[in-house]
Amino acid sequence: xxxxxxxxxxxxxLMARLPGLGPRSARRIVLHLIRKRTGQxxxxxxxxxxxxxxxxxxxxxxxxxxxxxxxxxxxPARATREICVVQDVADLWALxxxxxxxxxxxxxxxxxxxxxxxxxxxxxxxxLIDRVTRDDIREVILALNATVDGQTTAHYIADALAGANVTxxxxxxxxxxxGELDYLDDGTISAALRARRRL
Amino acid sequence: xxxxxxxxxxxxxLMARLPGLGPRSARRIVLHLIRKRTGQxxxxxxxxxxxxxxxxxxxxxxxxxxxxxxxxxxxPARATREICVVQDVADLWALxxxxxxxxxxxxxxxxxxxxxxxxxxxxxxxxLIDRVTRDDIREVILALNATVDGQTTAHYIADALAGANVTxxxxxxxxxxxGELDYLDDGTISAALRARRRL
Numbered sequence: 001x002x003x004x005x006x007x008x009x010x011x012x013x014l015m016a017r018l019p020g021l022g023p024r025s026a027r028r029i030v031l032h033l034i035r036k037r038t039g040q041x042x043x044x045x046x047x048x049x050x051x052x053x054x055x056x057x058x059x060x061x062x063x064x065x066x067x068x069x070x071x072x073x074x075x076p077a078r079a080t081r082e083i084c085v086v087q088d089v090a091d092l093w094a095l096x097x098x099x100x101x102x103x104x105x106x107x108x109x110x111x112x113x114x115x116x117x118x119x120x121x122x123x124x125x126x127x128l129i130d131r132v133t134r135d136d137i138r139e140v141i142l143a144l145n146a147t148v149d150g151q152t153t154a155h156y157i158a159d160a161l162a163g164a165n166v167t168x169x170x171x172x173x174x175x176x177x178x179g180e181l182d183y184l185d186d187g188t189i190s191a192a193l194r195a196r197r198r199l
Numbered sequence: 200x201x202x203x204x205x206x207x208x209x210x211x212x213l214m215a216r217l218p219g220l221g222p223r224s225a226r227r228i229v230l231h232l233i234r235k236r237t238g239q240x241x242x243x244x245x246x247x248x249x250x251x252x253x254x255x256x257x258x259x260x261x262x263x264x265x266x267x268x269x270x271x272x273x274x275p276a277r278a279t280r281e282i283c284v285v286q287d288v289a290d291l292w293a294l295x296x297x298x299x300x301x302x303x304x305x306x307x308x309x310x311x312x313x314x315x316x317x318x319x320x321x322x323x324x325x326x327l328i329d330r331v332t333r334d335d336i337r338e339v340i341l342a343l344n345a346t347v348d349g350q351t352t353a354h355y356i357a358d359a360l361a362g363a364n365v366t367x368x369x370x371x372x373x374x375x376x377x378g379e380l381d382y383l384d385d386g387t388i389s390a391a392l393r394a395r396r397r398l
Binding site: 003004005007008010011014015017018019020021025027028029030031032033034037038040041042043044045046047048049050051052054055063064065066070071088089090093 | 202203204206207209210213214216217218219220224226227228229230231232233236237239240241242243244245246247248249250251253254262263264265269270287288289292
């Protein structure tokens, strides 16, 4: 038994299965934590337990929260008639860091995928359509990934909302800020050229 | 508050301080865990807590264990008169994975460093000298890093043990298994050439 005790071995094995980690980085993290076992490690255990017990999905938008309704849905200062549709909570966090959007969100929890047999009812699409009708939404912004599955899902939602009295928009595609043309893929350059703007 | 709740934000911040992780990978791991909050996340919290509470240093060798004496020191099948000296527990684990050494270990907990004001008494060096005398050790293998600090520490220990009736050895230096000469640094090639062997 190389790694000290059964628990340490189990901890390394569990850590190694986390996204982006492997056996080597897991061992490094576990040894670092054991060195700080009275402080950081205990604190990490407590926070993990607390988040595991208290986290749930916002009943309105699907964001992760520790209440029935997330802080964004409960915030009266945010525009109520604009919904930004994202694939995952990670995308919602990314948009919030950008601080450019001041409306509400709707988390789909994935994209449509024929291959993985994920249909509209497996995602938050019916509840999105309900919200649009019920809350008299003015604009739905489809902030989905620029991948085949993401764009298929965007088109599906746009079609499903065609009958409702709502503007459906998508994120602009083009050269990222700080991007160098020489390093961009051909598709992005073509899209940026097609969507060129007068300065 | 982008990240759901205060606890989630604190968890991301704590995770981001672990070696090899940053804010982005910490967020990814936390979201992954929240998705698996009833299984993997609870299990991780419990294991971290258990390891934090139960881990301590082996009173003999300094290895991490959950008992007074680690599994290696307590194993009667392992040679009692050979001690392999390592800088950290991570190095001990690496040697155990190699399965080439069947004696006991001694963990220094660092290397001598004039810059960081780390002297012999801050490391496990006095206890190593005690063990060598008391347990009638035959060979001390200095498995220290091939860095300046590692080699300084090795020379210090070799000098300190010069009076004792013990053979002091160091790891061979040369071309790593699978190594390509073209990619090796000049120092390694020179060392391998100086230590060349008859085939």
